[in-house]
Amino acid sequence: MLNIILAESSLELIPEQLRSHPSVTSYCKKFKKTSSTTLLDNSWHFGAMKGLDNEIKRGRPDIIHLTLLSLCTTPAFYENKIKVFVHTINDEVLSFNNEARLPKSYHRFQGLIEKLFLTQKIETDDEILMELHSSSLSEIISKIRPTKIIGLTTKGKQTTLDKLIQQIPDNSCIIIGGFQKGHFNQDTEKIINESFSINDSSLEAHLVASRFVYEYEKTIFI
Amino acid sequence: MLNIILAESSLELIPEQLRSHPSVTSYCKKFKKTSSTTLLDNSWHFGAMKGLDNEIKRGRPDIIHLTLLSLCTTPAFYENKIKVFVHTINDEVLSFNNEARLPKSYHRFQGLIEKLFLTQKIETDDEILMELHSSSLSEIISKIRPTKIIGLTTKGKQTTLDKLIQQIPDNSCIIIGGFQKGHFNQDTEKIINESFSINDSSLEAHLVASRFVYEYEKTIFI
Numbered sequence: 001m002l003n004i005i006l007a008e009s010s011l012e013l014i015p016e017q018l019r020s021h022p023s024v025t026s027y028c029k030k031f032k033k034t035s036s037t038t039l040l041d042n043s044w045h046f047g048a049m050k051g052l053d054n055e056i057k058r059g060r061p062d063i064i065h066l067t068l069l070s071l072c073t074t075p076a077f078y079e080n081k082i083k084v085f086v087h088t089i090n091d092e093v094l095s096f097n098n099e100a101r102l103p104k105s106y107h108r109f110q111g112l113i114e115k116l117f118l119t120q121k122i123e124t125d126d127e128i129l130m131e132l133h134s135s136s137l138s139e140i141i142s143k144i145r146p147t148k149i150i151g152l153t154t155k156g157k158q159t160t161l162d163k164l165i166q167q168i169p170d171n172s173c174i175i176i177g178g179f180q181k182g183h184f185n186q187d188t189e190k191i192i193n194e195s196f197s198i199n200d201s202s203l204e205a206h207l208v209a210s211r212f213v214y215e216y217e218k219t220i221f222i
Numbered sequence: 223m224l225n226i227i228l229a230e231s232s233l234e235l236i237p238e239q240l241r242s243h244p245s246v247t248s249y250c251k252k253f254k255k256t257s258s259t260t261l262l263d264n265s266w267h268f269g270a271m272k273g274l275d276n277e278i279k280r281g282r283p284d285i286i287h288l289t290l291l292s293l294c295t296t297p298a299f300y301e302n303k304i305k306v307f308v309h310t311i312n313d314e315v316l317s318f319n320n321e322a323r324l325p326k327s328y329h330r331f332q333g334l335i336e337k338l339f340l341t342q343k344i345e346t347d348d349e350i351l352m353e354l355h356s357s358s359l360s361e362i363i364s365k366i367r368p369t370k371i372i373g374l375t376t377k378g379k380q381t382t383l384d385k386l387i388q389q390i391p392d393n394s395c396i397i398i399g400g401f402q403k404g405h406f407n408q409d410t411e412k413i414i415n416e417s418f419s420i421n422d423s424s425l426e427a428h429l430v431a432s433r434f435v436y437e438y439e440k441t442i443f444i
Binding site: 041043060062063066069070073074075103104105106107108199200201203204206207210211214221 | 265433
């Protein structure tokens with residue numbers, strides 16, 4: 001079993017200081033939404049986000065949707081061989097029951113995650129499917145207690161995924177950046193035991209995620 | 223170089239006979255859209271789609287978006303090692319210039335594809351980025367003139383992707399179903415030279431696409 005964390009992910013509700021910006025108010029009026037319970041989305045709220053702290057790691061729920069689908073529609077996820085977490089740029093952690101099936105339709109995903117931010121959990125009669133907690137990356141790592149913490153970043157040691165997968169001990173934690181561009185911050189870098197780069201050029205998070213899980217499946221399913 | 227075709231894809235504008243259905247008219251009113259130039263989307267137009275011919279292969283633009291991103295954000299696509307086509311359930315073919323960068327945000331993708339259905343092409347000053355033609359699968363195959371036509375389906379011969387990729391000649395055409403469930407129809411089956419199944423259980427189109435391209439890249443990039 002491996003743990004996969006999307007770290008510093010660009011997923012959050014619209015921050016208070018942006019809620020009265022025209023690009024936010026017109027969006028909320030058009031879609032009959034409330035700004036305090038709506039996901040920040042660069043593709044709609046670009047005007048409001050200009051100059052926002054750490055802008056490059058904010059407001060890309062589409063990247064998180066895509067990457068979560070790359071992880072959570074795999075045989076490894078269905079068979080409980082990977083645990084998936086999203087750590088956000090604001091130090092919240094979303095965790096996913098392996099029985100959870102994420103909507104492929106973006107607007108349904110958006111509604112679900114907005115509900116999760118409001119209610120802290122999504123549950124059926126029998127079980128909790130998704131949970132959200134305030135938690136730094138180091139706090140979630142303390143709970144998981146992984147054997148090893150591996151970061152995937154272009155700054156890491158050059159390797160190939162099939163070689164890398166051979167040297168990852170069971171119950172390790174793999175950290176992938178849940179953002180569009182840039183690198184892990186210092187807090188994340190400190191937590192990582194070893195970093196690897198699996199491609200000459202930078203790959204998008206969803207590609208890293210799907211390729212990683214595929215190579216991992218080769219080692220666990222015969 | 224390989225050609226990848228998503229076949230019988232669930233991508234189309236809202237058909238005429240559904241345009242006056244309440245689930246369509248209320249959607250169009252809410253989003254200020256015109257039904258004749260709007261993509262059919264099961265997640266909004268479910269009520270209208272009940273009983274529609276071939277319902278299982280209709281109205282899933284989210285699946286096509288996701289699968290196209292799995293193909294068109296890869297090093298193989300950026301370096302012209304794969305050509306990507308979407309053949310739709312209504313016998314239209316969308317082709318993508320390898321310079322095209324598809325939006326990850328669904329609403330931008332939707333707008334782009336709706337424009338493509340209207341204008342038949344998306345272009346910059348210098349080049350055509352996307353084109354749409356009326357074309358059956360066999361007609362596009364006649365144009366491509368591939369060495370071999372390979373279908374990926376659970377009905378095919380059991381293999382693994384890394385073994386399969388070794389036996390695919392250059393300029394072959396790989397056919398992946400661009401729909402949620404079910405199998406290729408007879409017309410598609412007739413066109414395919416050989417079929418393979420790359421997993422014990424059925425995999426979603428975006429996973430098949432991303433795993434296939436990844437294995438292919440291993441054989442072309444050293």
